[in-house]
Amino acid sequence: MADRWDAARLAAWCGLHLRAVEDALTRWVGIDAPVKLGDAMRYAVLDGGKRLRPLLVMAASESAGGNPKAAIRAACSVELIHAYSLVHDDLPCMDNDVLRRGKPTVHVQFGEADALLAGDALQALAFELLTPDDGSVTPQVQATLCRLLARAAGGQGMAGGQAIDLASVGVALDEARLREMHRLKTGALLQGSVEMGAACADVVSPTALQALRAYGAALGLAFQVVDDILDVTADSSTLGKTAGKDAASDKPTYVSLLGLDGARDQAQALLAEALAALEGSGLSDVGALRALAYMVVDRDR
Amino acid sequence: MADRWDAARLAAWCGLHLRAVEDALTRWVGIDAPVKLGDAMRYAVLDGGKRLRPLLVMAASESAGGNPKAAIRAACSVELIHAYSLVHDDLPCMDNDVLRRGKPTVHVQFGEADALLAGDALQALAFELLTPDDGSVTPQVQATLCRLLARAAGGQGMAGGQAIDLASVGVALDEARLREMHRLKTGALLQGSVEMGAACADVVSPTALQALRAYGAALGLAFQVVDDILDVTADSSTLGKTAGKDAASDKPTYVSLLGLDGARDQAQALLAEALAALEGSGLSDVGALRALAYMVVDRDR
Numbered sequence: 001m002a003d004r005w006d007a008a009r010l011a012a013w014c015g016l017h018l019r020a021v022e023d024a025l026t027r028w029v030g031i032d033a034p035v036k037l038g039d040a041m042r043y044a045v046l047d048g049g050k051r052l053r054p055l056l057v058m059a060a061s062e063s064a065g066g067n068p069k070a071a072i073r074a075a076c077s078v079e080l081i082h083a084y085s086l087v088h089d090d091l092p093c094m095d096n097d098v099l100r101r102g103k104p105t106v107h108v109q110f111g112e113a114d115a116l117l118a119g120d121a122l123q124a125l126a127f128e129l130l131t132p133d134d135g136s137v138t139p140q141v142q143a144t145l146c147r148l149l150a151r152a153a154g155g156q157g158m159a160g161g162q163a164i165d166l167a168s169v170g171v172a173l174d175e176a177r178l179r180e181m182h183r184l185k186t187g188a189l190l191q192g193s194v195e196m197g198a199a200c201a202d203v204v205s206p207t208a209l210q211a212l213r214a215y216g217a218a219l220g221l222a223f224q225v226v227d228d229i230l231d232v233t234a235d236s237s238t239l240g241k242t243a244g245k246d247a248a249s250d251k252p253t254y255v256s257l258l259g260l261d262g263a264r265d266q267a268q269a270l271l272a273e274a275l276a277a278l279e280g281s282g283l284s285d286v287g288a289l290r291a292l293a294y295m296v297v298d299r300d301r
Numbered sequence: 302m303a304d305r306w307d308a309a310r311l312a313a314w315c316g317l318h319l320r321a322v323e324d325a326l327t328r329w330v331g332i333d334a335p336v337k338l339g340d341a342m343r344y345a346v347l348d349g350g351k352r353l354r355p356l357l358v359m360a361a362s363e364s365a366g367g368n369p370k371a372a373i374r375a376a377c378s379v380e381l382i383h384a385y386s387l388v389h390d391d392l393p394c395m396d397n398d399v400l401r402r403g404k405p406t407v408h409v410q411f412g413e414a415d416a417l418l419a420g421d422a423l424q425a426l427a428f429e430l431l432t433p434d435d436g437s438v439t440p441q442v443q444a445t446l447c448r449l450l451a452r453a454a455g456g457q458g459m460a461g462g463q464a465i466d467l468a469s470v471g472v473a474l475d476e477a478r479l480r481e482m483h484r485l486k487t488g489a490l491l492q493g494s495v496e497m498g499a500a501c502a503d504v505v506s507p508t509a510l511q512a513l514r515a516y517g518a519a520l521g522l523a524f525q526v527v528d529d530i531l532d533v534t535a536d537s538s539t540l541g542k543t544a545g546k547d548a549a550s551d552k553p554t555y556v557s558l559l560g561l562d563g564a565r566d567q568a569q570a571l572l573a574e575a576l577a578a579l580e581g582s583g584l585s586d587v588g589a590l591r592a593l594a595y596m597v598v599d600r601d602r
Contacts, residue, residue, distance in 0.1 A: 033456030037464035041456065088421060091394075093413035112394035116417075117464050120389060120424065124455030127428050131448035143443035147432035154425030155334030155342060163338035163418050 005291040013288055014055060017075075021054045022046070024076050028129060033121060040110040040118035041125070045083045048101035052223070052296065053078040053193040059288035060197025060212055063281075069136040070200040074145050077126040078193045081153045084122035085189075087115050089162070123153070144199045152192025161185025165251070173252045179221065186227070187220030194219070194289075211281030215274045215289065222270035223296050228253035229263050234301060271297045306592040314589055315356060318376075322355045323347070325377050329430060334422060341411040341419035342426070346384045349402035353524075353597065354379040354494040360589035361498025361513055364582075370437040371501040375446050378427040379494045382454045385423035386490075388416050390463070424454070445500045453493025462486025466552070474553045480522065487528070488521030495520070495590075512582030516575045516590065523571035524597050529554035530564050535602060572598045 005013070029045045030038030054075035061071035090097040090105040091112060098108050107115035130137075130145045137145075151157055161184025168181060194216035198204050204212075232255050254263040274293045278286045306314070330346045331339030355376035362372035391398040391406040392413060399409050408416035431438075431446045438446075452458055462485025469482060495517035499505050505513075533556050555564040575594045579587045 030456065034461050034464045034468070036468060037456055037461060084421075088417055091417065093392075093394075093417060113467050114464065116389055116392065116394060117460050117467070119421075120385075120454075121456035121460035121464075123421065123424050124451050124458070124460060126451075127447055128451035128455055131444050131451060133448060139439075139441040139444040142447070143432050143440040146428055146443070146447045147434060150425050150427075150429035150432060153421075154429055155331065155338055155422035157425070159418050159422035159425060160335050160338060163335045163415065163422075166414050166418070167335070167337060 004294065005287055010288075010291040010295065013291070017055060017058045018051055020072055021051055021058075021075050021079070024072050025079065028076060029080070029122075029125065036110065036114055037117055037121060040106055040114045041122055043109060044087045044106050044118055044122065045080065048103065049079070049083070050299075050301075051079060052292070053082055053189060055292055056190065056193040056216070056219075056289075057197040057200075059292055060194045061200040062197075063212070063283045063285050063289055064198040064201040064204050064208065066197060066200025067137060067141065067202075068200075070141050070145065071197060073129045073132065073137065074149075074193075074196040074200055077129045077145070077149055078152075078189060078196065080122045080126040080129070081149065081158070081189060084119040084126075085153075085158055085162070087119040087122070091115060094166075126153075138202065141200060141202065145196055148192050148196050148199060152188045152195075157184055157188035157192070158186075161188065169251055171252070173257075175257055178252055178254065178257060182221060182224040183217070186224050187217060190220035190223055191216030205282060208281045208283050211277045211283070214277035215281075215293070218270045218274035218277065219293055219296060222267050222274065222293070225254045225263055225267045225270065226297055226299060228255045229260065229267065230299075230301065231255070232260065267297050305595065306588055311589075311592040311596065314592070318356060318359045319352055321373055322352055322359075322376050322380070325373050326380065329377060330381070330423075330426065337411065337415055338418055338422060341407055341415045342423055344410060345388050345407050345419055345423065346381065349404065350380070350384070351600075351602075352380060353593070354383055354490060356593055357491065357494040357517070357520075357590075358498040358501075360593055361495045361517075362501040363498075364513070364584045364587050364590055365499045365502040365505050365509065367498060367501025368438060368442065368503075369501075371442050371446065372498060374430045374433065374438065375450075375494075375497040375501055378430045378446070378450055379453075379490060379497065381423045381427040381430070382450065382459070382490060385420040385427075386454075386459055386463070388420040388423070392416060395467075427454075439503065442501060442503065446497055449493050449497050449500060453489045453496075458485055458489035458493070459487075462489065470552055472553070474558075476558055479553055479555065479558060483522060483525040484518070487525050488518060491521035491524055492517030506583060509582045509584050512578045512584070515578035516582075516594070519571045519575035519578060520594055520597060523568050523575065523594070526555045526564055526568045526571065527598055527600065529556045530561065530568065531600075531602065532556070533561065568598050 025045055030041035057075040057078055058071055087106045089095050090100055091107055098105055127146055131142050161181055164181040165185055194212050198209055198212050258266060271293055278289055326346055331342035358376040358379055359372055388407045390396050391401055392408055399406055428447055432443050462482055465482040466486055495513050499510055499513050559567060572594055579590055
């Protein structure tokens with residue numbers, strides 16, 4: 001088994017790729033949209049967020065030998081889907097949240113109607129980024145990326161998970177159903193990010209693809225388990241959003257189901273599952289993917 | 302100049318293609334989504350609407366010799382974008398409308414949160430339909446269709462037009478700015494439908510493509526002018542939505558700007574422009590496109 005990257009190496013890798021992602025988002029988001037809409041789109045996307053999904057795309061693309069011009073577009077596209085989902089999630093008719101990443105939410109800042117439209121436009125922009133007509137990305141890769149993103153974002157992915165979540169408030173879910181909800185709500189886009197990264201390569205072996213899918217699935221679930229733990233253990237200023245929200249709204253969580261220690265054990269088991277999948281991938285360059293898995297489980301926000 | 306189709310021929314052509322579109326939408330929309338979300342998606346899309354955009358896709362694809370399997374997917378995808386925009390447009394934070402196509406709007410029927418998610422999932426599904434992995438549509442055509450749809454739907458298309466519309470209530474717009482707003486709000490997706498139809502063919506001459514774009518642009522604007530006329534002249538039961546809404550909400554319209562007769566003259570001029578574009582396309586089989594242009598301008602709802 002390869003050595004685990006130390007903190008300095010991960011920080012350097014993240015710094016390099018985060019800079020590229022921020023530059024690209026700054027260049028691409030809300031530029032030619034009508035003034036207030038463009039402002040709302042940029043407010044929702046720029047200067048905030050851990051950019052975990054873009055980093056997963058970049059790491060998976062590196063591991064598979066992907067086209068870097070495809071990877072940066074795929075990385076931005078998954079972040080736009082994530083950002084739009086937060087904007088819509090925060091609306092009064094959903095979670096009615098006023099604080100996000102330490103700033104007023106988009107609808108507080110721009111009004112509900114423009115927040116709604118900004119979310120809608122961000123989803124469209126995600127697919128626009130994936131389909132450049134400048135010859136930098138092959139049509140085959142463009143089509144595959146659009147397919148993976150659409151599936152991860154839609155009714156059988158993120159939006160479907162949100163609908164189950166909506167219907168679950170105050171309802172007793174067992175672990176299997178909680179897992180299914182999270183597999184869709186947050187897992188689909190995290191797993192999709194890994195698959196999209198791999199799809200930036202013209203050819204990926206079936207074994208590698210299968211391994212990356214398993215890694216993405218385990219990581220997606222681990223992310224949510226840790227989220228549930230942090231909702232209980234962290235404070236709002238560290239999180240940059242309202243802590244204790246899920247517990248207060250009587251939503252089922254891994255902590256309410258397994259207890260705090262049980263949830264921590266679960267997170268470690270999923271980390272081990274993700275790392276084992278990478279070991280079996282046959283890919284040589286999985287250092288960044290390994291390091292990101294540790295980062296997800298060890299994070300404090 | 303070719304003869305104009307008579308009513309029976311147009312009805313037969315529309316009947317054939319509408320059946321195919323309805324069948325496909327029934328097969329594809331909301332099938333594997335969680336129960337209530339799938340129901341809301343199907344409610345928003347099925348059993349209603351004139352299906353003008355799908356018909357434009359089918360007619361343009363026929364004129365260009367497009368792949369029928371691509372065309373039916375493109376036809377459904379533009380209708381899903383249209384349907385999602387209506388669901389979001391009807392929400393309380395936007396137009397707050399309770400009646401659509403003679404039925405309660407989606408948020409009245411399913412609640413605001415599920416209406417929001419259903420719209421979001423419909424947008425994702427549109428791109429999923431465009432990217433099948435069964436070999437029926439070439440990656441080149443898939444990528445081009447996704448590009449055209451994303452541009453037509455996003456901040457520089459439909460969503461951008463809605464944002465300008467939002468900002469225009471009670472504001473005096475001159476005709477040029479009103480035209481710009483509508484070019485985006487409704488025109489972009491109508492023009493996009495025509496372009497997507499043409500893109501279902503592997504090869505289209507630049508002349509034909511340019512002509513179809515001009516046809517789509519003129520038709521898109523004509524559609525809106527007629528919409529403004531009907532808002533004043535038709536009643537709610539014929540329209541299937543609230544008549545007189547724009548006038549009541551002090552939104553600028555072609556009628557408020559040009560008067561009723563001036564708006565009617567404008568619609569006829571745009572019809573002539575659309576027909577002239579087809580004449581110059583070099584395409585032989587434009588009978589359906591011609592007939593649809595007449596239909597748009599002569600419609601009563």
